[in-house]
Amino acid sequence: MRKRLRPTIFLSVLVLLASSYTSCELINPDEQIPSFIRIDSITLSTNPASEGNPVNNFTDAWVYDNEQLLGIYELPAVVPILRDGDANIRIRAGIKLNGQVGTRIPYLFSNDYLETIELFPDSQLHINPTVTFKSGVNFSWLESFDNSATTTLSKTSQSQAEVERIAGEESYDGSSLKLSLDADQFIFECKMTGNGIDIPGGGSPSILEFTYRCNNSFVVGLFSQDAGGTRQNAVISLKPSEDWNHIYVNLTDVVSANPNYTAQNPFFGFIRDENVEGEAFVIIDNIRMMH
Numbered sequence: 684m685r686k687r688l689r690p691t692i693f694l695s696v697l698v699l700l701a702s703s704y705t706s707c708e709l710i711n712p713d714e715q716i717p718s719f720i721r722i723d724s725i726t727l728s729t730n731p732a733s734e735g736n737p738v739n740n741f742t743d744a745w746v747y748d749n750e751q752l753l754g755i756y757e758l759p760a761v762v763p764i765l766r767d768g769d770a771n772i773r774i775r776a777g778i779k780l781n782g783q784v785g786t787r788i789p790y791l792f793s794n795d796y797l798e799t800i801e802l803f804p805d806s807q808l809h810i811n812p813t814v815t816f817k818s819g820v821n822f823s824w825l826e827s828f829d830n831s832a833t834t835t836l837s838k839t840s841q842s843q844a845e846v847e848r849i850a851g852e853e854s855y856d857g858s859s860l861k862l863s864l865d866a867d868q869f870i871f872e873c874k875m876t877g878n879g880i881d882i883p884g885g886g887s888p889s890i891l892e893f894t895y896r897c898n899n900s901f902v903v904g905l906f907s908q909d910a911g912g913t914r915q916n917a918v919i920s921l922k923p924s925e926d927w928n929h930i931y932v933n934l935t936d937v938v939s940a941n942p943n944y945t946a947q948n949p950f951f952g953f954i955r956d957e958n959v960e961g962e963a964f965v966i967i968d969n970i971r972m973m974h
Contacts, residue, residue: 716804716805717763718763718808719761719762719764719807720762720807720810721809722744722760725739725741725758726814727739727813727814731827734816734825735825735969736969738894738969739776740928742778743776744756744760744777745776746773746774747772747775749770749771766802768802769799769800770802771799772800772810773795773796773797774810775790775793775795776796777789781919782928790814793815794814796812798812820973823973824971825970825971827857828848834848834860836873836874836875842870842871842873842952843864843871844863846862848860848861849966854966854968859966859967860966860967860968861964861966862966863962864964870952870955872950872951873950873951874951875949877948878946880972881946881947884938884940884944886939888935888974889935889973890932890935890974891931891934891971892972892973893930893967894929894968895928895966895967895968896924896925896928896965897924897964897966898925898963899923899953899955899956899959899963899964900922900953900956901920901951901965902921903917903919903950904916904918905947905948906947907946908947919932934972949972951967
């Protein structure tokens with residue numbers, strides 16, 4: 684005997700199918716096609732005489748769309764934006780404080796890059812941000828080793844060797860400063876000349892940045908002065924690097940540790956590594972100290 688679908692069952696099936704279709708539309712709505720901006724690098728523009736050379740190591744872009752943070756993107760980056768039309772884009776240069784991946788922060792001393800752009804779905808707009816220093820930045824120490832016969836670094840009484848200005852293939856750009864030990868020497872140390880710099884504490888940001896290359900590990904720190912005398916504070920130890928690197932050393936914690944500090948003299952020092960035979964060296968350039 685042939686079975687027929689009862690009307691009530693048939694209607695129920697239609698309702699179920701319609702509900703399923705509607706549910707699928709709710710679960711899988713039409714996806715919005717993003718627009719894209721591409722940022723290859725961020726350039727620093729400076730007045731070399733008063734702000735130092737435009738050397739930088741901006742590794743990240745902090746990207747904002749209409750004051751909403753879209754994300755922190757490692758450069759070069761392609762940034763998706765889920766809308767089209769006019770957009771007010773703000774980009775902050777980002778660095779690795781102390782050279783560490785875990786301390787990615789905005790570069791606090793530069794202005795943000797601002798641009799109004801028009802976004803189109805499924806298209807890519809190339810942006811080349813250039814940033815400048817904020818007007819209130821205090822450049823307490825600048826040294827490129829290019830413009831005078833003397834340097835603002837000299838050896839301490841602990842050092843077995845003198846500082847040496849170099850040029851040519853060994854240097855970074857123009858002239859650099861070489862700190863080196865011969866095969867029979869073991870200790871090198873130099874510090875900024877003069878009576879030191881008064882750097883505000885209280886958590887106020889302060890950074891020492893410089894370019895370096897070395898075949899020996901070395902320490903960067905501060906000779907900190909107060910009424911009781913001078914204290915040597917190591918800030919960071921850096922490993923050998925065959926390639927040139929530009930680093931941002933955080934001085935804030937050390938400077939703020941004692942409210943009675945009156946002056947700071949940065950220093951560079953190293954003891955010969957056991958695995959280094961012959962000359963042990965550190966070459967530095969483009970020193971910039973800011974607060």
